[in-house]
Amino acid sequence: MSADPSNLHRRPSLFAAVVLALVVAALNIGLWWWSNRPHGPEDWHGPIGGFALSAFQRYQSPLKNDFPSDEQLDGDLRLLRGYSSNIRTYSMLQNPQIPRLAEREGLKVLAGAWIDTRLDNNDKEIAALIAQARRYPGTINRVLVGNEVLFRNDIPPEQLMAYLDRVRAALHQPVSTAEPDYIWVKYPELAEHVDFITVHLFPYWNGIPRKDAIGAALGSYENLQRLFPNKHIVIGEIGWPSNGDRHEYAYPSVSDEAIFLRQWFNVAKQLHLDYYVMEAFDQPWKEQLSGRTEAYWGMFNADRQPKFPFTGPVTEDTAWPWKALAASLLALLPMVWFARRFARFKLTGRFFFAALIQLACGLIVWSATLPFQFYLSWVDWTMLVLLFPAQIAILAILLINGFEFTEVLWRRGWVRHAGMLRPDIPEKQPFVSIHLACYNEPPEMVIATLDSLAELDYQNYEVLVIDNNTKDPAVWGPVKDYCEKLGKRFRFFHLEPWPGFKAGALNFGLKETAPEADVVAVIDADYVVRPDWLSTLTGHFHDPKVAVVQCPQAHRDFEHNRFRRMTAWEFDGFFRIGMHHRNERNAIIQHGTMTMVRRSALEGTGGWSEWTICEDAELGLRLMHAGYELVYVDELMGKGLTPADFKAYKSQRYRWAFGAMQILKGRWQWMTQKGPLSAGQRFHFLTGWFSWFADALHLIFTLMALFWTAGMVAYPQYFSLPMQLFLIPVIGFFFAKAIFGIVLYRARVPCSWYDTLMASLASMGLSHAIARGILHGLTREKTSFVVTAKSRRMGGSSFAAFAPVREELLMAIALVLCIVGMALGYGTRYIEGTLWMFILAAQSIPYVSAVVGAWIAHTAGDKAG
Numbered sequence: 001m002s003a004d005p006s007n008l009h010r011r012p013s014l015f016a017a018v019v020l021a022l023v024v025a026a027l028n029i030g031l032w033w034w035s036n037r038p039h040g041p042e043d044w045h046g047p048i049g050g051f052a053l054s055a056f057q058r059y060q061s062p063l064k065n066d067f068p069s070d071e072q073l074d075g076d077l078r079l080l081r082g083y084s085s086n087i088r089t090y091s092m093l094q095n096p097q098i099p100r101l102a103e104r105e106g107l108k109v110l111a112g113a114w115i116d117t118r119l120d121n122n123d124k125e126i127a128a129l130i131a132q133a134r135r136y137p138g139t140i141n142r143v144l145v146g147n148e149v150l151f152r153n154d155i156p157p158e159q160l161m162a163y164l165d166r167v168r169a170a171l172h173q174p175v176s177t178a179e180p181d182y183i184w185v186k187y188p189e190l191a192e193h194v195d196f197i198t199v200h201l202f203p204y205w206n207g208i209p210r211k212d213a214i215g216a217a218l219g220s221y222e223n224l225q226r227l228f229p230n231k232h233i234v235i236g237e238i239g240w241p242s243n244g245d246r247h248e249y250a251y252p253s254v255s256d257e258a259i260f261l262r263q264w265f266n267v268a269k270q271l272h273l274d275y276y277v278m279e280a281f282d283q284p285w286k287e288q289l290s291g292r293t294e295a296y297w298g299m300f301n302a303d304r305q306p307k308f309p310f311t312g313p314v315t316e317d318t319a320w321p322w323k324a325l326a327a328s329l330l331a332l333l334p335m336v337w338f339a340r341r342f343a344r345f346k347l348t349g350r351f352f353f354a355a356l357i358q359l360a361c362g363l364i365v366w367s368a369t370l371p372f373q374f375y376l377s378w379v380d381w382t383m384l385v386l387l388f389p390a391q392i393a394i395l396a397i398l399l400i401n402g403f404e405f406t407e408v409l410w411r412r413g414w415v416r417h418a419g420m421l422r423p424d425i426p427e428k429q430p431f432v433s434i435h436l437a438c439y440n441e442p443p444e445m446v447i448a449t450l451d452s453l454a455e456l457d458y459q460n461y462e463v464l465v466i467d468n469n470t471k472d473p474a475v476w477g478p479v480k481d482y483c484e485k486l487g488k489r490f491r492f493f494h495l496e497p498w499p500g501f502k503a504g505a506l507n508f509g510l511k512e513t514a515p516e517a518d519v520v521a522v523i524d525a526d527y528v529v530r531p532d533w534l535s536t537l538t539g540h541f542h543d544p545k546v547a548v549v550q551c552p553q554a555h556r557d558f559e560h561n562r563f564r565r566m567t568a569w570e571f572d573g574f575f576r577i578g579m580h581h582r583n584e585r586n587a588i589i590q591h592g593t594m595t596m597v598r599r600s601a602l603e604g605t606g607g608w609s610e611w612t613i614c615e616d617a618e619l620g621l622r623l624m625h626a627g628y629e630l631v632y633v634d635e636l637m638g639k640g641l642t643p644a645d646f647k648a649y650k651s652q653r654y655r656w657a658f659g660a661m662q663i664l665k666g667r668w669q670w671m672t673q674k675g676p677l678s679a680g681q682r683f684h685f686l687t688g689w690f691s692w693f694a695d696a697l698h699l700i701f702t703l704m705a706l707f708w709t710a711g712m713v714a715y716p717q718y719f720s721l722p723m724q725l726f727l728i729p730v731i732g733f734f735f736a737k738a739i740f741g742i743v744l745y746r747a748r749v750p751c752s753w754y755d756t757l758m759a760s761l762a763s764m765g766l767s768h769a770i771a772r773g774i775l776h777g778l779t780r781e782k783t784s785f786v787v788t789a790k791s792r793r794m795g796g797s798s799f800a801a802f803a804p805v806r807e808e809l810l811m812a813i814a815l816v817l818c819i820v821g822m823a824l825g826y827g828t829r830y831i832e833g834t835l836w837m838f839i840l841a842a843q844s845i846p847y848v849s850a851v852v853g854a855w856i857a858h859t860a861g862d863k864a865g
Contacts, residue, residue, distance in 0.1 A: 014336075014340060016339070016340075017335075017336045017337075017339035017340035017343075018336055020335070020339045020350060020351065020354060021331075021332055021335035021336045021339060021354060022332075023351075024331075024335055024351070024354045024355050024357075024358050025328035025331065025332055025335070025358065027355070027358075028324060028327055028328050028331070028358045028362055029321075029324045029325070029328060031362075032320050032321075032323065032324035032327070032362075033320070033324070035316075035320075036315055036316050036317050036320040037315075038313030038314060038315050039255045039258070039259060039313060039314045039315075039316075040312075040313045040314075041258060041259040041262040041263060041314060042262055042263060042266050043262070043310065043311040043312070044261075044262045044265045044266060044310040044311070045310070045311070046265075046269065047083065047084050047085065048083050048084040048265060048277060049084065049086065049265075049268060049273070049274060049275040049276060049277070050084050050085075050086030050087060050088060050110070050275065050276040050277070051080055051083070051084055051086070051087050051088065051276060051277050051279065051280040051299070052087075052088045052090075052236070052237050052276045052277065052278045052279040052280065053076070053080070053087045053088060053089055053098075053279065053280050053281075054090065054279060054280075054281065054283045054286075055068050055072070055073055055076050055095060055098075055280075055281065056068060056281075056283055056285055057072055057302070058284060058302040058303060058375070059284075060285070061285035061288075062094060062285070063285060063288065063289075067094065067095060068095065070097055070101065073095060073097060073098060073101055074101050074104075074105075075304075076280070076281070076304070077098075077101055077102055077105045077107060078105060079300075079304060080107070080280055081105045081106065081107060085106065085107055085108055086107065086108045086109075086110065086276065087102065087107055087108075087109055087110070087276075087280070088109070088110040088111075088112065088144075088236065088276045089109060089110070089111050089112050090112045090114055090147050091112065091113070091114040091125065092111065092112070092113050092114075092125055092128035092129045092132055093114070093121075093124060093125055093128055094114075096128065096132065099111065099132050099135070099136040099139050099140055100136070102136075102139050103136055103138070103139040107139070108139065108140075108141045109136075109139050109140045109141070110140075110141070110142050110143070110144060110234075110236075110276065111129060111132060111133060111140045111142075111143050111144070112129075112143070112144040112145075112146075112147055112178070113125035113126050113128070113129040113143070113144070113145050113146065113167075114146070114147065115145060115146035115147070115149045115154065115155065115160070115163065116149070116152070116154045116155075117154045117155065122155075122163065126145065126163060126166065126167060129143055129145070129167065130167060130170045130171060133171050133173055134171070137172070137173070140173060141173060142173050142174040142175070142176070142195075142196070142234075143167065143171065143173050143174070143175050143176075144175075144176055144177060144178050144198060144236070145160070145163050145164050145167050145175060145176075145177050146160055146163065146177045146178070147177075147178045147236075148178060148179055148180065148183075148200065149177065149179075150179055150183050150187065150190075151179055151180055151183055157187050157189075157190060160177060160190070161189075161190065161193045164176075164177060164193040164194060165193055168193070168195070174195035174196050175194060175195050176194040176195060176196045176197065176198040176234065177190070177194060177198065178198040178199070178200060178236040178237070179198070179199065179200065180199070180200050180201075180202070181199050181200075181201065181220040181221075181223065181224055184197060184199060184224060184227070184228070185223075185224075185227065188227065188228075191228050191231055194231075195232075196231055196232040196233065196234055197224060197228055197231045197232070197233045197234065198233075198234045198235075198236040199220070199221070199224055199233060199234070199235055199236060200235075200236055200237040200238070200278075201217040201220055201221065201235055201237070201238045202237070202238070202239075202278075203216040203217050203250065204239075204240055204241060204247060204250040204252070205247060205250075206250075207247050207248025207249050207250050208249065208250055209249045209250060209251075210240065210250065210251070210256040210259065210260055213240065213250070213260055214260070214263050214264060214267060217238060217264070218267070218271075221233065221235065221273070232274070233274070234274045234275070234276075235273060235274065235275035235276065236276055237276060237278035237279070238264065238275055238276075238277065238278055239257070239260070239261065239277050239278035239279065239297050239299075240252070240256055240257040240260040240261065240297075241257065241293045241294075241296045241297050242254045242256075242257040242282075242296045242297075242298075242307055243292075243293070243295075243296040243373060243374060244291070244292045244293025244294070244295070244296050245291065245292055245293050245721060245830040245831065245832050245833075246830055246831040246832075247293070247830065248828075251831075252293055252296060253316060254307050254308055254314070254316050254317075255308075255314045255315070255316045257299075257307065257308065258307070258308035258309075258314040259314065261277065261299065262310065277299055278297050279297050279298055279299075280298060280299060280300060281298040281299075281300050281301070281302060281304065282295055282296055282297070282298035282300070282301050282302040282375065283295060283297075283298065283302070284302055284375035287375065287720075291720065292374075292720055292721070295375050296375075302375060317373075319369070323365050323366070323369055326365050327358070327361045327362040327364075327365040327366075328358070328361075330361040330364065330365065331354075331357050331358040331360075331361035331362075334357050334361075335354040335357050335358065338350070338353060338354060338357065339354055342407075344411065344412055344413075344415070345406060345407065345410050345411060345412070346410040346411075346412060348410055349406045349407075349409065349410025349411070350406075350410075352402075352406055352410070353402060353403060353406040356398070356399060356402045356406075357399065360395045360398065360399055363391075363395060364392070364395065367388065367391055368388075371384055383722075390697060390701070393693070393694075393697060394694070394697075394730065394733045395733075396687075396690065397690045397691060397693070397694050397733070397737075398733055398736055398737070400687045400690050400691075401691065401736075401737060401740050402736075402740065404577070404578065404581045404740075404744075405740045405743070405744060407581055407584065408577055408580065408581055408744055408747070408748060409743070409744070409747060414580060414583075414584065415584050416583050416584055416586065416632075418540065418549075418631045418632060418633050419633060419635070420532075420536040420537065420633065420635055421536055421537065421539035421540065422536075422539070423457075423532070423535035423536055423539075424535070424538070424539055426459040426460065429458065429459060429460045429534075429535075429538060430460070430518035430519050430538050430541050431460040431461065431462075431514065431516045431517045431518050431519070432458070432460065432461040432462075432517065432518070432519045432520075432521050432534055432538060432596065433461070433462050433464060433509075433513040433514055433517035433519070433520050433521070433599070434453060434461060434462065434463045434464065434521045434522075434523065435464050435466065435506055435509040435510075435513075435520060435521065435522050436449065436450075436453075436463065436464065436465045436466070436522075436523055436524075436525055437466050437467075437468065437502050437505040437506055437509070437522075437525070438465060438466065438467040438468070438470065438476070438479065438525045439467070439468055439469060439470055439502075439505075440469075440470045440471075440472075440475060441470075441475070441479075441525045441526070442475075443475060443476075443477075443478035443479050443482075445525060445526050445641070446465070446479050446525045446526075447478070447479065447482050448528055449523070449525055449526065449527055449528060449529075450463070450465070450479075450482060450483065450486060450490065451528075452527075452528040452529045452530075452531075452638075453490075453529060454486050454489075454490075455531050456529070456531055456533065456534055456535075457531040457532055457534075457535050458533075458534040458535050458538075461489070461521075461534060462489050462490075462491065462513075462514050462517070463483075463486075463489060463490045463491070464491050464493065464509045464512060464513070465479060465480075465483055465490065465491070465492045465493065466493045466495065466505040466506070466508055466509045467479065467480075467492070467493065467494045467495065468495040468496070468498040468501075468502075468504065468505040468508075469495065469496050469497060469498055470494070470496070471496070476494055479492065480492040480494065491512070493508065493509070493512065495508060499610070500610035501610070501613065502592065502608075502615065503608040503609060503610040503612075503615035504608075504610055506522065506607075506608045506615070507607050507608050507610070510602070510603065510607055510608070513599065517599055518541065518598070518599055518600075519538060519541055519596050519597065519598060519599060520596070520597050520599050520602055521534070521595065521596040521597075522592055522593060522595050522596075522597070522616075523593050523594060523638060524592070524593040524640055526640040526641040527593055527594065527638045527639065527640040528556065528638060528639055528640075529594075529637060529638035530636075530637050530638060532637075533551075533594075533637040533638060534596075537549050537551070537596065537633060537637070538596065540631050540633075541596075541598060543629070545627075545628060545629045546598065546628065546629045546630075546631055547597060547598045547601035547602075547623045547626075547628030547629065547630065548590055548595060548596065548597050548598070548620060548623060548628070548630040548631065549595070549596045549631045549633060550588060550590055550591070550594065550595045550596075550630060550631065550632050550633070551594040551595070551633055551634075551635060551636070551637045551638065552572075552575035552576075552579065552594065552634060552635075552636060553571055553575060553591060553593060553594065553640065554571075554572070554575075554594075554636040554638065554639045554640070555567075555568040555571065555639055555640060555641065555642050556639035556640070556641070557641065558642055561860045562758075562856050562859075562860040563642075563645070563646070563853070563856045563857040563860040564641075564642040564860070565755065565758065566755070566758035566759055566761065566762040566853070566856070567642045567643060567649055567762050568642050569749065569751050569755045569756070569758065569759040569762075570759040570760075570762040570763050571642070572749055572751070572759075573741075573744075573745055573748075573749055573759060573763075575634065576634070576748040576749050577744050577745075577748050577749070578688075579632055579634070580632070580634065582684045582688065583632040584680075585678065585680025585681060585683070585684060586624065586629055586630060586678070586680070586681060587624070587680055587681040587683075587684035587685065587688075588620065588630050588632045589617050589620060589688070590616050590617060590619055590620025590623075590630065591616050591617065592615070592616035593638070593640065594637060594638045595616065597619070597623075598628075601623055601626065601628055602619070604626075605619075605622050605623060605626050606622070609622075611662070611666065612659050612662040612663055612666065613655055613658060613659040613662065613783065614655070614656060614658075614659025614660060614662065614663060617659065617660070617663060618659075618662075618663050618666075618667070621663065621667060621670070621685060622667075624676075624677060624681050625667075625670055625675070625676050625677055626676070627676055645804070645857045645858070646765075646804050646805065646850070646853050646854040646857040646858075647803075647804035649762075649766070649853075649857070650766065650769040650804060650805075650850075651769075653766045653769050653770055653773065654769045654770070654772060654773040655773070655783075656773070657689075657692050657769070657770045657771075657772075657773025657774050657777060658773040658774075658776055658777040658780075658783050659777070660689050660692065660773075660774075660777065661689075661773070661774055661776075661777025661778050662777055662781075664689065664777075665777075665778070667685075670682075671685050671686050672686070689774075692770050692773075692774050693774060694737075695766075695767045695768075695770040695771040695774065695846075696770070696771045696774040696775055698767060698771060698843065698846065699767075699768065699771035699772075699775070701730075701843070702811065702815070702843045705818070705839070705840060705843060706814050706815070706818060708722070709818040709821065709822060709836070709840065710818070710821075712822070712825070712826075713818075713821035713822065713824075713825050716825070721826070721830055721832040721833055721836060722832060722836060730839055731835065731838065731839060731842070734839075734842050738760075741760065741763075742756060742760065745759065745760075761849045761852060761853060762849075762853055764845055764846045764849040764850075765805075765808075765846065765849035765850035765851075765852070765853035765854075766846075766850075767846035767847075767849075767850075768805075768807060768808050768811070768846060768847065768850060769850075800858075801854055801855055801857070801858030801859075802851060802854055802855070804854055805850045805851050805853075805854045808846075808847040808850035808851055809847070809850075809851050811844075811847040812844050812847035812848050812851060815840050815841075815843055815844040815847065816844065818840050819837050819840050819841060819844075822836060822837050822840070823837065
C-alpha cells in the first residue's frame with residue numbers, strides 16, 4: 001500500500017475551522033432573514049368597520065356542543081371593543097347571551113339566524129332572532145336571515161324569501177341575507193325582499209393573487225352597486241387567511257393577511273364602505289367542515305393574540321431569529337469538527353458538507369417548530385409523531401450520501417491506495433489455494449473459468465473445485481473430467497448432501513487445502529481471470545497486518561445486450577465510488593469473488609460463517625474486528641457474467657440485503673460499542689446499508705401514501721391533504737439523492753450518459769427487492785440461498801416477462817390510479833395537492849423502473865458467452 005501523502009494529513013488550526021463554521025452559520029441566519037424579510041403595507045390608524053364573530057375558544061366546537069362561557073364571551077367582546085364598535089353573529093340559538101353582553105360593552109350587533117335544511121330548527125332560529133331583536137333594539141341594529149343559504153343550496157329561493165318577508169313584518173330593524181356576489185346576480189329578485197344587500201367578498205376563494213385582491217373585491221362591490229342602485233350594500237365578510245392551503249394563485253400567509261386587511265381598511269375608509277372583517281378569531285373547529293384553511297381567517301389567533309401589527313413592517317414569522325440561532329448553534333460544533341477533522345478535503349468540499357450539516361439542522365428546527373403554527377388535530381399529531389423520525393432518518397441518509405459525495409469529488413488524494421506490485425520470484429511467492437464453489441452451474445461456463453486459472457502466470461497455487469448438492473451428474477461430471485484433464489493442480493469434489501450453502505462448501509475446501517497454502521483465494525464459477533492476478537497482488541501479504549486483498553467485481557460480454565449492459569454499469573458504480581470511500585477507513589465490503597484471504601487469519605477467526613447468506617461480507621467485518629487490514633486494488637483482474645435476467649438480478653440483491661440484516665443483528669454490539677473496530681469502520685458498516693434502509697422506508701411510505709390517497713379521494717371530509725411540512729423534505733431528498741448519484745457516476749464511472757441513465761434505471765428497479773430483503777432480514781432468522789443464474793433462461797411469453805415483477809407492477813398501477821384520482825378530485829388548486837401528486841409520481845419510479853427493466857431483460861438479445 002502506498003505511503004500517505006503528507007499534504008493529506010494537514011490539521012488546520014481550530015481558528016480556521018471555526019471561521020468556516022461561522023461563515024456557514026451566518027449564511028444560514030441570512031437565509032432565515034431573507035425568507036422572513038419584513039413587508040411594508042400601508043399603516044392603519046383608527047377603528048375597524050366590524051368583525052364577524054365566532055367566539056369558540058381553541059378547543060371548543062359546536063360539533064361537540066362545547067360552547068364559550070359568559071366570562072369567555074365577555075372577554076372577547078371587551079377585546080374587540082378596543083378595535084371596533086360593530087360585530088356580526090350567525091346564530092341566535094348558539095351563544096344567545098351575546099346581545100346582552102354586547103349591550104353592556106356598547107357594541108352594535110348585526111344579528112343572524114342560521115338557516116339550513118332543518119326546517120324545524122329554522123323556525124326556532126327565526127323566533128329567537130325576532131325575540132332578541134325586540135328585546136335589544138338599541139344593540140341589534142340590523143338582522144340577517146341566513147348565511148350563504150342559496151350558495152349551499154340548502155333551501156329554494158322562494159323559501160328564503162318567505163323567511164325574509166316574515167322577519168321584515170315582525171321587526172323595525174333592517175333585514176337582509178348574506179350571499180356571495182354571484183348569488184345576488186343570479187337571483188336579483190332576492191333584493192326585493194331585503195332592506196339592504198349583504199355580500200361576501202373573498203378574492204382568496206376566487207384564486208386571485210393577493211396583489212390583485214383589493215381591486216377584485218372592489219370590482220365585485222361596484223358591480224352590485226350598478227345592479228342595485230337603490231340598495232345600501234353591506235360587506236358581510238371580507239378577509240384573507242393566514243395559513244392553510246394555497247388556492248390557485250392565492251397563497252395564505254400572515255404577511256398576506258396583514259397587507260390585504262391594512263390595505264382594505266384604508267380603501268374602505270376612503271370610500272365609506274360598510275364591512276365586517278372575516279373574522280375576529282381563528283376557529284380551529286372549522287377545519288373539520290371545510291378544510292385546513294378555514295381555521296385561519298381570524299385577525300387574532302385562537303389564543304386571542306393579534307397576528308400582525310397595524311403600523312410598521314410585517315414579519316411572516318416573528319420567532320425566526322430564535323429559530324435561526326437554534327439551527328446555527330445545533331450545527332456549529334458538528335461543522336467545526338468536520339472542518340478540522342477533514343482538512344485534507346478541498347475548501348469547496350469542506351464548505352459544501354458544512355452547508356449540508358447546517359441545512360439538515362435548519363430542517364430539523366423548521367420541522368420541529370412549524371407544527372405549532374397550525375391547529376393540529378390528534379390525527380395530524382399522530383402523523384407528525386410517526387413521520388418525524390422518518391424525516392430524521394431521511395436527513396441522516398442525505399448526510400451520509402453527502403459525505404461520500406464530498407470525499408469522492410473533493411479529496412486531494414486517496415489516503416489509502418493500493419495497486420499492482422512487481423511480481424515476486426517463485427521462491428518468494430505465497431502458496432495460494434484457489435477455491436471455486438459450484439452449484440448446478442453450466443459445465444461450459446465453469447470450464448472457461450478453469451481454463452483461465454490454468455493460464456495463471458504463477459507457480460505456487462492449487463485449484464479446488466467444490467460442487468455442492470448438484471443433483472444431475474450430467475452437470476457436474478464434465479467439470480470433474482476436465483479437472484482431471486488439467487492435472488493434479490486441479491482437484492474436484494462433489495458433495496451431496498451438504499449443509500451451509502456456499503459457506504459450507506468453502507469450509508469443506510478449507511479442510512482440503514494444501515498444508516503449505518498461505519493464502520486462500522475465492523472466485524465465482526463464471527469468472528475469467530487475468531494471468532497476472534496472483535503474481536501482481538500476492539506481494540501485499542508480505543505485510544503481516546494484511547488479511548484480505550480484494551479486487552472489484554467486473555463483467556464481460558455485456559456490451560451488445562441491453563440488460564446485461566445496464567446491470568454491468570450499475571455494479572461498476574459501487575466499486576468505482578463506494579469501495580474507494582470505504583477503503584479510506586479500512587472498511588471495505590469483502591465480496592466472495594476475486595478475493596484473497598490470509599489462511600491463518602481465516603482459520604484463526606473461525607472460517608466461513610454458515611449462519612448468514614452473506615458469509616463474505618461477514619468475514620471481512622470479522623477480520624477487521626480482529627485488527628487486520630483489508631486492501632482494495634481497483635484493477636479489473638477478473639470478469640464474470642451479469643445475472644441472466646431480472647429475476648436473477650432481483651434475487652441476488654434480495655440475498656445481499658437479507659444477509660446484511662443478518663450481519664447487522666448478529667454483530668450489532670461490534671458496531672455500536674467501542675472495541676477493536678475503529679469509529680470509521682463502525683460508521684461504514686452501520687451507515688453503508690442506510691441507502692437500503694431508505695428503500696425499506698420508501699416501501700412503507702408508499703403503502704401509507706396509497707392508503708391516505710384513497711382516503712382523500714373517497715372520504716375527503718375525513719382525510720385532508722398532507723401539510724407541506726411532510727412533503728418538502730421528501731421531495732428535497734428525492735432530488736438530492738438523484739443529483740448525488742448522477743454527478744458521482746459521471747465523475748467516477750467511465751461510461752456514456754446513456755449508460756449512466758440506464759444504470760440508474762437498473763438501480764431504481766431493485767428498490768422493492770431490497771426493501772423486502774431488509775424487512776425480511778430484520779424479522780426472520782434465515783432464508784434460502786438462491787444462486788444467481790448467469791445463463792439465459794429461454795422461453796416464456798411476453799406476459800411472463802413481468803412475472804418476476806408482479807408486486808412492482810401492482811404498486812405502479814396503484815400509484816397511477818392514485819395520481820388520476822387526485823387529479824380528478826383536487827386538480828392543481830392546492831399546492832399541497834400538486835406536491836402530493838409529484839410525490840406519488842416519484843414514488844412510482846422504482847416500480848416502473850422494475851417493470852421496464854424486466855421487459856428489457858426479456859427482449860434483450862443475448863450474445864453473451
